[in-house]
Amino acid sequence: MSDEDRTTYLLIDGENLDATLGVGILERRPRPEERPRWERVLSFARAEWDQPVKGLFFLAARHDLPMSFVQALMSIGFRPVPLTGRPDEKIVDIAISRTLQALKDRPADVMLASHDGDFLPDLAELCDGRRTGVIAFQEFRSSGYRELVDRGLEFFDLEYDVEAFDTRLPRIRIIPIEEFDPLEFL
Structure with missing residues (x-):
């Protein structure tokens, strides 16, 4: 497979992103209009690395399929x-981990949309020259991922880089000075 034929696998940890948005940012269950526009996430991945994207959206569906x-x-x-399993199993995490491990043997790039540090060992294995990235809210992303930056891991903020939302979220984040707008604070 040539570089022109490479694919980006975009793995979405739906449970983790929704919980972080709800508990960490909104402090309540997100309304549909407050959730990410998932088509923008796919488009971002495609445009960012200029190659086809295969999006896999992992979700817990213990009893009912939404x-x-x-x-x-x-x-x-x-x-x-959609996944199911025992109540004590982190079924989405297990499935994403297995998928990251399976991608080790494929000539593909990987973007993981999650804040969860549980994927650090699997993602570290993929930092082997291929493009790897994590999409998350930067202030909630596991700090363990920083140790992979020197190995090529890229970070993308779900709101500011991906522009996945229709409205500005009530976030407190570190603002790069070139992005600072005092009018947002007045």
Whole structure:
């Protein structure tokens, strides 16, 4: 497979992103209009590394399959991965970890959308010359990922880099001085 034929695998940890948005930022359950526009995340990944993207959206579906959400994901180009398991199992984390391990043997690049440090060992294995990235809210992303920057890991903020939201979120973040707008604070 030539570099022109490479694919980016975009792995979405739906549970983690939704919980971080709700608990960490909004301090309540997000309303549909406050959730990321997932088609923008796919488009961002495609444009950022200028290659085809295969989006896998991992979600816990312990008892019921959220069909309207699954159909919406499919219509924009994601492949939903609905999972079930024992209540004590972190089923989404297990599936993403297995997927990252399976990608080790493929000539593909990987973007992981999650804040979860549990994926650090698996993602470290993929920092072997291929492009790797983490999409998250920078202030909630596991600090352990910083140790992979020297090995090529890139960071993308879900709101500011990906522009996945229709409205500005009520976040407190470190602002690069070139982005500082005093009018936002007046």
